[in-house]
Each structure stands twice: as C-alpha cells, then as structure tokens.
C-alpha cells in the first residue's frame with residue numbers, strides 16, 4: 001500500500017456539453033514524462049453499477065507505476081458526479097461527451113483509456129470519436145453490435161428501482177462469482193440513477209464501435225472461458241485490436257483478475273515505443 005502522504009490525489013470537476021458536472025479523482029504522476037514532456041495519462045472508466053472507488057478497491061490502481069497520471073471520473077449518476085436523471089440522460093453519447101470533457105479539462109495531447117465492462121464499451125466509442133485517444137483498453141466488453149433486448153433490460157430496470165433492487169444486483173453478482181469489491185460497489189449507486197442508467201443502455205449502446213485513428217492501440221480483454229469469446233475474436237480481427245485473455249471461466253469472475261491486468265496494462269503504457277510493435 002502506498003503511504004497516503006505520497007499519494008498526490010486531488011479532486012476535479014468539469015462541465016459536460018449538457019451542463020452535467022462530472023467529478024472525479026486525479027493522481028498526479030511522479031517523475032518521468034515523454035518526449036512531449038507529458039506523463040502517460042490513463043483515464044479509468046467504471047461500469048454501470050459502480051463508481052471511481054472500484055479502481056483502488058480492486059487493487060488495479062496499486063498496479064500502476066508512479067510515473068503514470070491516473071484520472072478516475074465518476075460517470076454521471078454515480079459517485080460524486082451530477083445525476084443523468086433520465087434514460088435519455090444516460091445515453092452512451094452523453095457518456096462519450098462526458099469523457100471528452102474530462103480529456104479537455106486535463107489538456108493533454110494524448111490519453112490512454114481503460115474501461116471496465118460497460119466502461120470498456122464507452123472507452124471504445126470515445127476512441128472512435130477522439131484522436132487524442134492513443135490507447136483504449138476494454139475489460140470484458142467487446143465493441144460489436146449487440147441485441148439489447150428491451151424487455152429484459154426494462155425488466156432489470158424495474159427490479160433495480162424496486163424495493164429489492166440492491167438485493168437483485170448483490171445476489172446476481174455474488175451468484176455469478178463476482179469479487180466483493182464489485183458486489184459492494186452496487187450499494188453505493190443511487191437506485192433511481194441506476195435504473196435510469198439501465199434504461200439508458202437502450203439508447204445507443206447496441207451500436208458497434210469503429211476504429212478511430214489508424215495508430216490507436218486497441219486492447220480487448222476477456223475471460224478464457226467467456227461464452228462470447230468468439231465475438232471478442234471477431235472484434236479483435238475487425239478492429240485490429242489486441243486480445244488479452246485472463247484465466248477465468250466467465251466475464252464476471254474475470255473481475256478478480258483486474259489487478260494483474262493492471263500490471264500488464266502498465267507494461268504497455270511504459271514500454272519503449274520499439275517494443276510496441278508486434279507483441280501479443
């Protein structure tokens with residue numbers, strides 16, 4: 001564990017296109033920077049039933065070296081950020097605007113994005129839209145078109161906003177073998193915002209992501225045993241993305257492997273450019 005005083009963590013607040021205030025945490029880099037005099041800046045995007053705290057609780061943060069500038073926003077409706085209010089207020093295009101507002105706030109020329117589950121899908125869509133994104137990692141979410149069944153998702157939203165909403169998520173994720181940090185994250189999210197974010201998945205999240213710039217480094221990550229592994233392979237071929245597999249039976253269980261993925265991610269961020277070519 002780092003000693004707190006060495007941690008230069010500070011809060012930030014930035015307004016998105018629609019006026020929603022996004023808040024989050026930034027851990028300054030210590031030491032080296034690149035030829036442009038900029039440290040590697042890694043923006044972390046959490047999943048639907050989560051907030052920025054999952055990065056430290058999963059030990060992903062500890063796996064990142066001191067010389068990386070880490071930016072961890074709370075997505076709208078989560079953590080300390082303003083609510084999205086409605087399903088339309090939680091459309092994926094709003095999330096893309098939010099992330100681009102965060103990139104604008106820190107004013108770097110280049111960013112890496114790491115997204116967790118639906119945060120990964122957001123990362124791929126931001127990479128498509130914004131040339132500042134040099135690398136995008138998507139943990140357990142591919143970028144292909146998906147059928148988002150309106151009835152099943154509406155059913156889920158009703159469960160989530162009901163009296164047993166937190167129990168539904170805790171039970172589902174626990175039964176699916178999710179690690180404790182992922183189960184407890186659900187309880188920190190406001191129920192109405194969680195239901196709106198769930199219905200928000202019906203506004204554009206079905207669309208596939210296209211590759212943005214030719215020089216972007218895209219990385220898809222999923223479980224060796226994932227039932228949708230074929231789709232991740234298709235996505236890797238279509239997008240010219242790396243495919244990293246973690247040793248777990250399902251995407252949900254893969255969450256327990258996040259810290260080791262953090263280590264591998266850090267190696268890619270800090271690798272000498274020459275080493276970037278052609279490694280697995």
Ligand SMILES: COC(=O)C[C@@H](NC(=O)[C@@H](NC(=O)[C@@H](/N=C1/NCC(=O)N2CC[C@@H](C)[C@H]2C(=O)N[C@@H](CC[S@@](C)=O)C(=O)N[C@H]1C(C)(C)C)C(C)(C)C)[C@@H](C)c1ccccc1)c1nccs1
Nearest residue numbers: 048049117118141148149152156172173176198201205252
């Ligand atoms: C099969 O599900 C899993 O493998 C669990 C896994 N989910 C996914 O990878 C993707 N979703 C799905 O696949 C599918 N969506 C779903 N409801 C949308 C949704 O996701 N939620 C809404 C609520 C929020 C918490 C989040 C979530 O998590 N609910 C779990 C439910 C608990 S879990 C242990 O069953 C979930 O998934 N419910 C499915 C079903 C309703 C179809 C059963 C489809 C329809 C998109 C295919 C997510 C990343 C996605 C991809 C593309 C577009 C939109 C979402 C996890 N996500 C987070 C942690 S684990």
